[in-house]
Amino acid sequence: MTLAAPYYPIIYVRGYAMTQSEIDDTSADPFCGFNLGSTVFRATADYDRARKFVFESPMVRLATDFNYRDVFENGHDIVDDDWPDNRFLDPRSVIIFRYYEQASKLLGSGKTPSIEKFAQDLDKLVLRVRDLVCGNPDSPGDPDRFRCHLVAHSMGGLVVRAFLQNVKLGSAAARRCVDKVFTYATPHNGIDVAGVNVPKWLTLNDISNFDRARMADYLDLKTQFKKTGRVDWLPQDGAAAFPASRVFCMIGTNRSDYEVAAGAARTFVGHGSDGLVRIENASLAGFDKEGVESPCARAYTYRSHSGYFGIVNSEEAYQNLVRFLFGDTRADIWLDVDGVTLPKAIADKAGVSALYQFEMLASVRGKAWTLSRRVAEEDSVACRTHQQLTTPQQPGDRTVYLSTVFLDKRWRSPAITDDSVAYRVVLNARTPDYEIERKLWLDQHYEGATLFRSALLIELFPPKSADEQWAVYYAWEDSKNPTDARSKVAADDLLFKDGQLTISFPFDSGGAPGIKGRLRFLVSTWNG
Known part of the structure; x- marks a missing residue:
């Protein structure tokens, strides 16, 4: 089989193992946890029982859905340097970066190397996979055109970033081979415990890998860290620039089901986390030399960092993974707020403040799961203050990035015979409380009340050739039209620039309090 986009080799980089027994366990596992599935599903945040929902595991599903295979043969790992040179890799292979083997007492010295060493070894592995794929004499490939996907969980995402961002740890030849990067629950901005970043001096079990000052070292972000105190930066200029558009961050929001340390970890990490990584620390953005931000694609799911309800062994994360790697349509979803109105009783009062939650x-059509889920009770909502929306100080105060979805018409129900991709976006804008001079105003308060709530149905017909235009149908959902997008967007309302289609759908709740704005979609073909 020849190398063909986008079905490139997938290199999986597992997460952090704290104790020696955990290191030995992962070394004894052929797939380092990528083979773990699940038969339970937490329907909602307050649902006290699981229901049966079978997810076979990412490894099994990649094999059954896309004909990927492992790299083990007769008890040997073909990728190992000591394997004979007459073995080659199928491009549709899943390679496990078994970097903890050297730290195990089973296969290594029992001493854990630094994260810098892991990054350097990943560089070597990428080049080794390139040579094993392109060196097959039956279907030789051009090494300059070789590409692979990197898929990482937790600390594995930091290993990937160290390899990509730090020119001392990764080579230009290996970086050129990387097509896309997908991270599950990676602490891109470190780990905070009880509101404090883990200290750099805490070297026991390499916990200091999650200290932001230490991360700035191996991620080569010392200058940015001094300016901002953050390390969730992906430089978009320089020798180690990697496109932010080629990175996806999958973010977990369920702390309750994270059982590590008998639940102590989730207790000290606190709300707004997956039990270990805070939601605000689990995403990544690209920044150019002028400081212009490009958020990496991200989606949110009610899953914990690991365990029975973990993010890696979930259908939701898998569907985002394969759509990002192999899908044909990308849609970045933004919210533009044009204005908000206060309740009439306080419209003329000074010192009013409020927090707006989105x-x-x-x-997607015909499926029993969501691609992205941002809910207030799960601490994953996007927020803006009343001051930001009424007297904005920064360019992004009235502009809110919500999520990115990837679609593919090949994975629809067989009953759908047209060439469209369709999905449903629920938008709920609310403000829990108003304050006047820092005192709660409860005179007309209704708990759980919303300013605007509706669902937008959108159906996209991508162009079949360069001569064709996009066709877009939509509807704001109501009781008369619960399932169909029936209104066609006029051609004059489709803004097409630089290969990207911009579509805006206005909404206005009316009344006071109220909100008006636009759901804006940036749509483009993907893997075209």
């Missing part, structure tokens, strides 16, 4: 759920 919930969003995105689901």
Whole structure:
């Protein structure tokens, strides 16, 4: 089989193992946890029982859905340097970066190398996979055109970033081979415990790998860290620039089901986390030399960092993974707020403040899961203050990035015979409380009340050739039209620039309090 986009080799980089027994366990596992599935599903945040929902594991599903295979043969790992040179890799292979073997007492010295060493070894592995794929005499490939995907969980995402961002740890030849990067629950901005970043001096079990000052060292972000105190930066200029558009961050929001240390970890990490990584620390953005931000694609799911309800062994994360790697349509979803109105009783009062929360759920037609789920009770909503929306000080105060969804018409129900891709986006804008001079105003308060709530149905017909235009149908969902997007967007309302289609759908709740704005979609063909 020849190398063909986008079905490139997948290199999986597992997460952090704290104790020696955990290191030995992962070394004894052929797939380092990528083979773990699940038969339970937590329907909602307050649902006290699981229901049966079978997810076979990422490894099994990649094999059954896309004909990927492992790299083991007769008890040997073909990728190992000591394997004979007459063995070659199928491009549709899943390679496990078994970097903890050297730290295990089973296969190594029992001493854990630094994260810098892991990054350097990943560089070597990428080049080794390139040579094993392109060196097959039956279907030789051009090494300059070789590409692979990197898929990482937790600390594995930091290993990937160290390899990509630090020119001392990764070579230009290996970086050129990387097509896309997908991270599950990676602490891109470190780990905070009880509101404090883990200290650099805490070297026991390499916990200091999650200290931001230490991360700035191996990620080569010392200058940015001094300016901002953050390390969730992906430089978009320089020798180690990697496109932010080629990175996806999958973010977990369920702390309750993270059982590590008998639940102590989730207790000290606190709300707004997956039990170990805070939601605000689990995403990544690209920044150019002028400081212009490009958020990496991200989606949110009610899953914990690991365990029975973990993010890696979930259908939701898998569907985002394969759509990002292999899908044909990309849609970045933004919210533009044009204005808000206060309740009439306080409209003329000074010192009014409020926090506006924007919930969003995105689901595809015919499926029993959501691609992205941002809900207030799960601490994953996007927020803006009343001051930001009424007297904005920064360019992004009235502009809110919500999520990115990837779609593919090949994975629809067989009953759908047209060439469209369709999905449903629920938008809920609410403000829990108003304050006047820092005192709660409860005179007309209704708990759980919303300013605007509706669902937008959108159906996209991508162009079949360069001569064709996009066709877009939509509807704001109501009781008369619960399932169909029937209104066609006029051609004059489709803004097409630099290969990207911009579509805006206005909404206005009316009344006071109220909100008006636009759901804006940036749509483009993907893997074209």
